[in-house]
Amino acid sequence: MALVKRYSKKREAILEVIQGTDIHPSAEWVYQRLKPEYPDLSLGTVYRNLTAFRQEGIIGSVGVICGQERFDRMVAPHTHFFCRGCGRVEDLFEVDNGEAVAQQAAEKFGLYIEQTRLTFEGLCEDCLQSEKKKLS
Amino acid sequence: MALVKRYSKKREAILEVIQGTDIHPSAEWVYQRLKPEYPDLSLGTVYRNLTAFRQEGIIGSVGVICGQERFDRMVAPHTHFFCRGCGRVEDLFEVDNGEAVAQQAAEKFGLYIEQTRLTFEGLCEDCLQSEKKKLS
DNA sequence: TTCGTTGCAAACATTTTGCAGTTTC
């Protein structure tokens, strides 16, 4: 572990990519996005920095979706929707995210809850239409 | 894909293992559990059957936790708690699991929601005590 | 000069898959 943090242009760029999109990217996506501008960027560096950001609480994580961890520019808890058709992960704001329930559960079962994750899976409007067409 | 399903002793045993525990096992755990009784059991067979069970809706999945998919004997939606101390995954019954919220969100955003997953992460009572001791 | 950061490639862990032999029906 690093005791003192030093500046790094690539680290800054990685953070900017995460914070500049709401698609909840994977490490690979961040890497592909930066590769043109930083031809000598390494995938390992992306992983190392994303993991550090997550541990420091600078970015969030939606969890593993289709085998890849998906990161989140938003740290504040909110609900997510994953479309199994197009693979999109959307934020669902103005929707309860289980925080209150967590509070209750913590008291009821004597748990110390640090994080709550509410995720819906299904089909977005577009993919639902496509699916209907295929079946008819 | 198999068009007609045939009987298999090992498949039956794999299902029994899942249905006989509430620890939400990984494929590896099921494999280790059955290996003594079925020395020629293959990990591939465990994966193949668990995946099929999940797709058929015979068993559930809690998602990927610490790099491994954890399966669930219960198909009906319910809330889970993952303790990052001991790795345990517990069912939290009698706790709202976001179904009602999913209904609302589906209407509001025009989504077709097939599955909702509410998971809390933190420390169970035991691990909280241990952590406190370590820090003092 | 120190030590944090990176590229690279190898290592790792989990899961999937191709194929030949076995089992069910």
Add this chain to the structure above:
DNA sequence: GAAACTGCAAAATGTTTGCAACGAA
């Protein structure tokens, strides 16, 4: 006998890590 099922081992996938070179303070 046809087709599903399995063991085995190799492959595929996503992620981590060791190390020497590089770069910031």
